[in-house]
Amino acid sequence: MxxxxxxxxxxxxxxxxxxxxxxxxxxxxxxxxxxxxLTELSESVCFIKAGSVEGTGFLLFGNYILTCAHVVEKILTESQPVSADFKYEKPVKSLEPLAVKPQIVAYDRKLDYALLELDQGSAPLPPALITRxxxxxxxxxxxxxxxxxxxxxxxxxxxxxxxxxxxxxxxxxxxxxxxxxxxxxxxxxxxxxxxxxxxxxxxxxxxxxxxxxxxxxxxxxxxxxxxxxxxxxxxxxxxxxxVTVILKNVLQELFRVASENPERLAVLKMLVEDACRIPVAREILKQSVTNDLQRYELLKGMTDRSSLLDELLNECEEENRMELD
Missing domain, CATH: 2.40.10.10 (Trypsin-like serine proteases)
Structure with missing residues (x-):
């Protein structure tokens, strides 16, 4: 400095x-x-420690945090434990870090991002920044x-x-x-x-x-x-x-994983439900689904026929029909 x-x-x-x-x-x-x-928004930012490596992350949606891939690469190579501390705001670190589950949910080295799941138990979490x-x-x-x-x-x-x-x-x-x-x-x-x-x-x-x-x-x-x-x-x-580029890639990864492992559908559904409420995220989701029948069918199974997701799928179906005409 x-x-x-x-x-x-x-x-x-x-x-x-x-x-x-x-x-x-x-x-x-x-x-x-x-x-x-800004102070209020800072509550959603966390200090990340992965072995000897330190970095920053933030709550993106649900209990999932986003950080750089190079910060947490040791999860993949050395199975190092990772923690996230949202309350490190004074020179002395807080005593309330949250554990991060060892599996990386979505990852892309070229874009340098990693999506991680917090193992927060019953601990309350700050607002997710995807709404912004x-x-x-x-x-x-x-x-x-x-x-x-x-x-x-x-x-x-x-x-x-x-x-x-x-x-x-x-x-x-x-x-x-x-x-x-x-x-x-x-x-x-x-x-x-x-x-x-x-x-x-x-x-x-x-x-x-x-x-x-x-x-x-x-x-x-x-x-x-x-x-x-x-x-x-x-x-x-x-x-x-x-983040719009990262979100597009995260959706692509979650669609791929969910189609192979139904247990991962819950993560995709959580992100999709949030994305449907946010104009910028909704457009990215719409682009990811239009002209992709497999993704369309995957999301169709999540709707309750009265949801925002159902409205989005109807729009995708209409656009597909117009292109065929």
Missing amino acids: KARRKETTGSPPVSELLRTEFGKNTDSFTLVSTVRT LGVPPASGGVCIIGHPSGSAKKIDPCSVIEFEEHQDKKCQKQCRVQVITRNSFEELRDGKRLSYNTCFYDGASGSPVLNDKFQLVAMHTGGYWYQLWTGKTQNVIEYGTH
């Missing part, structure tokens, strides 16, 4: 560089009411809530970095050695990631990223580095994976 803010000879402080080049479009995060809302699902902004302010460097829960308002700004020549002049390559920019431009500048790095992977309407838009995943003239490395572009 200290290295991040230290001035380097012959160049302005990095904080000044970022402020000048990208701006701090975060005026919407100054009202007391905004701070209060929104579309990532092209510009403006976002806010990240997490546990950087394994610290107590923190909130960082920061600004979205638009693609054109990634390749700014002034930024390139400050960098002696570029770890950020053209391929890096193309990866950020693939429509699956939101980039921004934040002081969060180690330990913050899995943090929820919210827009200025308090909507969940991304999950903090990582960043790209460049090297200063002094030889020190510096994070300049951090990014998160769009």
